[in-house]
Amino acid sequence: MSTPLLELRAVTRRYGAREALSRVDLDLHEGEILVVLGPTGAGKTTLLRVICGLEAPDGGSLALGGRDLAGVGPAERDVALVFQNFSLYPDWTVRRNLEFPLRAPARTGGRALAESEIRERVERAAATLRIEALLDRPARRLSGGEMQRVAIGRAIVRKPRLFLMDEPLSNLDAKLREALRVELAVLVRSLGVPMIYVTHDQGEALSMADRIAVLVDGRIQQVGTPREIYDRPCSPLVACQLGQPRINLFEARVEAERLLSGAGTSLCPAPGHAPGPVRLGVRAEHLRVVDPGPDAAVVELVEQAGPEQLLVAHWAGQRVHVLVDRSREFHVGERIGLAVEEDRAVLWPSP
Numbered sequence: 001m002s003t004p005l006l007e008l009r010a011v012t013r014r015y016g017a018r019e020a021l022s023r024v025d026l027d028l029h030e031g032e033i034l035v036v037l038g039p040t041g042a043g044k045t046t047l048l049r050v051i052c053g054l055e056a057p058d059g060g061s062l063a064l065g066g067r068d069l070a071g072v073g074p075a076e077r078d079v080a081l082v083f084q085n086f087s088l089y090p091d092w093t094v095r096r097n098l099e100f101p102l103r104a105p106a107r108t109g110g111r112a113l114a115e116s117e118i119r120e121r122v123e124r125a126a127a128t129l130r131i132e133a134l135l136d137r138p139a140r141r142l143s144g145g146e147m148q149r150v151a152i153g154r155a156i157v158r159k160p161r162l163f164l165m166d167e168p169l170s171n172l173d174a175k176l177r178e179a180l181r182v183e184l185a186v187l188v189r190s191l192g193v194p195m196i197y198v199t200h201d202q203g204e205a206l207s208m209a210d211r212i213a214v215l216v217d218g219r220i221q222q223v224g225t226p227r228e229i230y231d232r233p234c235s236p237l238v239a240c241q242l243g244q245p246r247i248n249l250f251e252a253r254v255e256a257e258r259l260l261s262g263a264g265t266s267l268c269p270a271p272g273h274a275p276g277p278v279r280l281g282v283r284a285e286h287l288r289v290v291d292p293g294p295d296a297a298v299v300e301l302v303e304q305a306g307p308e309q310l311l312v313a314h315w316a317g318q319r320v321h322v323l324v325d326r327s328r329e330f331h332v333g334e335r336i337g338l339a340v341e342e343d344r345a346v347l348w349p350s351p
Contacts, residue, residue: 003066005030005194006051006162011060013046013218020046022218023060028162028194033185035209036198037241043218044198048164051196052079065161080155081164084171086147090140094131097139098122098153125153128187145176152184156191163188163195169204177201181208202242206230214238235348239281245310245321248287250280251350259340259347263317265295268340270347277350284310284323286344290337299334313338 004027013021020043028034036044049055051062053074062069064077088097102118113121126132129149134142139150148168155163169177169184185208188195199205205212206226214221214229222234226242233239239247251262259270259280267280289311297315304326311322311330315338322338330336 002029004028005065006196007061007063008051009061011047011050011057011062013043013050013055014058020218021050021057024215024218024220026213026220026223028196030194031189031192032194032210033188033208034194034196034211034213035205036196036213036215037200037202037205038198038215039200039241041217042200042215044200044215045166046218047215048081048166048196048198051162052081052164053077054081078161079164080158080160080162082151082155082166082168084167086151086171088139088142088147088150091138093136093138094126094142094150095122095135097150098125098135098157101154101158121157121159122153125156128156129153144172145180148172148180152187156187160193163193163197165195165197167199167201168197170199170201178203184208202244206242212242214241216241231344233281233346236279236281239346243283245284245323248282248284248320250282250316250318251277252280253277261316261318265316267316268342268345270342273347279348279350280340281346281348282320282340283344284321286341287320287322288339288341289322289324289328290339292335292337295337296335297338299330299332299336302330302332311336 006028008024008026011021011024012019024047036047038044046055050057053072069077099118099122102113102121126135129152131146131149131153134146139147142150169180172180181204197208209226211223212226212229213223216237221238222229229238230242236249250267252259252267254270254273254275257269257271259267261267297313299311299313301312303310307326309324309326309330311324313320313322313336
């Protein structure tokens with residue numbers, strides 16, 4: 001792979017005794033969309049603030065295009081940050097909001113732009129975002145989706161080297177959020193500008209990312225493609241960040257090349273695994289319904305999920321989720337057999 005555009009090495013940020021970021025290593029390549037996924041309080045916003053220069057790290061180093069960013073201010077980094085809140089001037093027109101960053105020489109390479117260039121950049125961004133008809137409308141008269149397009153447009157007109165997006169769609173309703181995340185990913189790829197997008201929404205991460213970095217408690221837990229993170233999470237903590245419903249987790253043990261639950265239920269073969277305690281992760285779609293045997297599960301709830309059904313069942317001493325198609329009807333209280341697709345199951349050492 002090519003030399004990274006952005007490199008973070010052992011970046012640490014402290015607030016008093018608390019480490020908001022702890023020795024973060026991260027790379028971003030040209031044209032890449034990197035999604036940083038993590039729960040509230042994971043350090044996602046702090047990471048973006050350090051990258052764009054609004055906060056200085058307490059340890060480690062950052063480089064952009066091979067240039068060490070120590071002592072380099074936000075205006076010199078050529079990075080555009082889009083916040084969760086739209087931060088528009090409500091009484092200004094859309095056009096004036098879009099022009100604003102272009103009238104600050106510090107944001108345009110230190111030079112004043114000609115009026116003709118400002119107009120051309122604004123109109124091109126408006127056409128790209130399909131907001132040309134809104135250019136003369138005051139920002140306070142825009143819908144939430146329109147405001148977000150204008151906020152993104154203010155980043156686009158600058159022609160930055162790097163986009164940073166801080167949960168920009170989280171204030172929108174679910175239907176609009178789903179539509180805009182697709183538009184945003186397509187737009188960024190068409191512009192060829194790399195982006196770091198932070199979110200707690202796994203749907204955004206899976207649909208937008210070239211790679212996902214899972215951040216929890218200020219630490220990078222795993223970096224990989226969406227498929228790698230989903231199929232082969234490095235820990236139960238990472239496994240629980242992706243998947244709806246959440247992955248089924250079992251405290252288990254390996255005995256005679258079989259995997260047994262804590263309740264003694266035989267879960268699946270475990271050839272080649274050393275005897276002893278382990279943790280097992282099985283996603284809902286990797287449990288199959290079979291004929292019931294002595295270790296049958298009992299259906300507690302049936303949820304219709306479009307072309308699929310989600311079964312909540314009690315099995316192996318705990319509650320599990322099973323995702324099945326609609327070819328068969330299930331009933332609460334019904335006894336069913338369950339089988340783990342062992343090639344899709346994930347094993348971790350027991351803590």
